[in-house]
Amino acid sequence: MGEITQYSYFPGCTLKTKAKDLDRYARSCAEKLGAELVEPENWQCCGGVYPMGSDEIGNKLSSVRALNDAREHGRELVTVCSACYHVIKRVNDDMANVPDIQKRANNYAEFDEPYTGETKVLHYLELLRDRIGFDKVKEAVTKPLAGKKIGAFYGCLLLRPSNILQFDDPENPSIMEDFISALGATPVRYQMRNECCGGYRRMENPELAQKLVGKIFTDARNAGCEELITACPLCWYNLNSYEGPDKLPVRYMTEVLAEALGILDEKPEAAELDGVSCGCMQDAGKEA
Amino acid sequence: MTPDEMKVRDYILKIYDGDVTKCMHCGKCSASCPAYGEMDIKPHQFPSYVAHGEIAALMDSKTIWECLGCSACVERCPRGVKPGKLIDGVRQAVIRQRGGSHLYPEQIPAMVDPETPQQLLVSVLRRERK
Numbered sequence: 001m002g003e004i005t006q007y008s009y010f011p012g013c014t015l016k017t018k019a020k021d022l023d024r025y026a027r028s029c030a031e032k033l034g035a036e037l038v039e040p041e042n043w044q045c046c047g048g049v050y051p052m053g054s055d056e057i058g059n060k061l062s063s064v065r066a067l068n069d070a071r072e073h074g075r076e077l078v079t080v081c082s083a084c085y086h087v088i089k090r091v092n093d094d095m096a097n098v099p100d101i102q103k104r105a106n107n108y109a110e111f112d113e114p115y116t117g118e119t120k121v122l123h124y125l126e127l128l129r130d131r132i133g134f135d136k137v138k139e140a141v142t143k144p145l146a147g148k149k150i151g152a153f154y155g156c157l158l159l160r161p162s163n164i165l166q167f168d169d170p171e172n173p174s175i176m177e178d179f180i181s182a183l184g185a186t187p188v189r190y191q192m193r194n195e196c197c198g199g200y201r202r203m204e205n206p207e208l209a210q211k212l213v214g215k216i217f218t219d220a221r222n223a224g225c226e227e228l229i230t231a232c233p234l235c236w237y238n239l240n241s242y243e244g245p246d247k248l249p250v251r252y253m254t255e256v257l258a259e260a261l262g263i264l265d266e267k268p269e270a271a272e273l274d275g276v277s278c279g280c281m282q283d284a285g286k287e288a
Numbered sequence: 289m290t291p292d293e294m295k296v297r298d299y300i301l302k303i304y305d306g307d308v309t310k311c312m313h314c315g316k317c318s319a320s321c322p323a324y325g326e327m328d329i330k331p332h333q334f335p336s337y338v339a340h341g342e343i344a345a346l347m348d349s350k351t352i353w354e355c356l357g358c359s360a361c362v363e364r365c366p367r368g369v370k371p372g373k374l375i376d377g378v379r380q381a382v383i384r385q386r387g388g389s390h391l392y393p394e395q396i397p398a399m400v401d402p403e404t405p406q407q408l409l410v411s412v413l414r415r416e417r418k
């Protein structure tokens with residue numbers, strides 16, 4: 001493969017801890033495909049949910065810093081976690097189009113030059129499709145997943161609100177199906193693939209989360225799926241922790257990619273958590 | 289509407305930044321909502337509650353904690369009302385103004401297991417605590 005292109009890479013807190021496979025296979029597969037994912041120093045957790053209140057600034061700053069860091073290095077910013085993608089892309093839109101947020105966030109951040117949404121945010125799937133190219137991915141496949149019937153689980157965060165995320169058709173997406181085809185497997189479309197799995201209520205209302213996941217599995221199974229793939233650690237957890245009928249195996253999309261590229265068993269050292277401040281607990285109670 | 293409710297309504301409208309009067313009560317948002325069955329006041333009722341100033345009822349509703357923030361209603365509303373954002377605005381008004389939190393750190397250990405992703409903890413705390 002030709003020359004290596006560098007991208008800034010925001011792994012997010014969960015990929016550093018519970019979802020290490022999602023992270024390390026993202027890196028090793030990218031490398032194999034000619035893209036280097038460079039992690040900015042001292043990035044901070046994006047917060048996991050986009051602060052919807054039109055007056056919120058503080059909770060958006062970690063995203064703004066990551067975006068500005070990418071700009072300073074002249075790179076596009078890649079994320080894998082659906083939640084990171086969602087949050088950072090929406091904050092980027094605010095920085096480009098909402099003058100009040102743009103002004104106040106820049107006042108806080110004190111960059112050399114005000115940040116006004118210049119960085120392009122890419123999901124890992126977009127990196128594969130639009131920068132590397134699914135045809136190149138296909139060429140690099142050494143162990144085609146022939147005969148496997150795989151369903152994409154998009155969930156909610158990658159797709160909505162579509163006017164800002166502009167990721168894919170929010171009601172009939174196809175990027176993950178095209179990805180599955182590139183790996184030599186058979187994509188299976190099912191209706192519930194863009195519905196929310198109830199992940200956010202998993203802690204406090206697990207019955208609801210289980211009920212929603214059950215509906216997703218039943219729909220996927222009836223459509224002929226043998227397994228599902230996801231890019232979201234919360235979907236992965238919520239779907240995998242389901243106990244009930246129709247359950248299917250659920251894997252990270254990067255793990256499936258690594259399998260097809262023939263590098264599933266190589267286990268590069270997972271990056272350490274040093275220098276990363278995750279907002280999980282320490283930020284509780286001091287949010288603006 | 290009490291003067292207090294009026295104040296909170298203005299506050300909610302400011303955070304929400306949309307137009308509740310555009311709602312035509314078609315119910316598409318509620319039909320799309322995966323948490324519909326858990327809610328006492330349904331998504332399609334939120335705009336008119338706000339328009340009529342019935343703010344206290346919204347602030348006491350179960351709905352604001354059951355909403356998943358999935359934006360299905362926002363995406364599918366034919367009038368651009370963004371009911372999910374309105375629900376979020378009410379939740380934020382409760383968290384900020386009542387100085388209250390819905391979830392306390394002491395409750396968390398019983399709700400997590402070894403596989404619980406950080407993403408979930410971070411998100412829940414951000415959504416439910418001041």
Ligand code: SF4
Nearest residue numbers: 012013014046048083
């Ligand atoms: S996992 Fe986390 S909080 Fe954490 S980085 Fe993704 S969404 Fe952001």
Ligand code: SF4
Nearest residue numbers: 155156197199234235
């Ligand atoms: S965890 Fe559920 S809530 Fe999250 S993106 Fe996945 S679908 Fe949406």
Ligand code: SF4
Nearest residue numbers: 311312314315317365
């Ligand atoms: S908010 Fe939108 S979808 Fe819901 S009832 Fe009103 S117009 Fe219909």
Ligand code: SF4
Nearest residue numbers: 321355356359361372
């Ligand atoms: S954002 Fe909330 S109200 Fe809207 S569809 Fe999702 S769960 Fe229902």
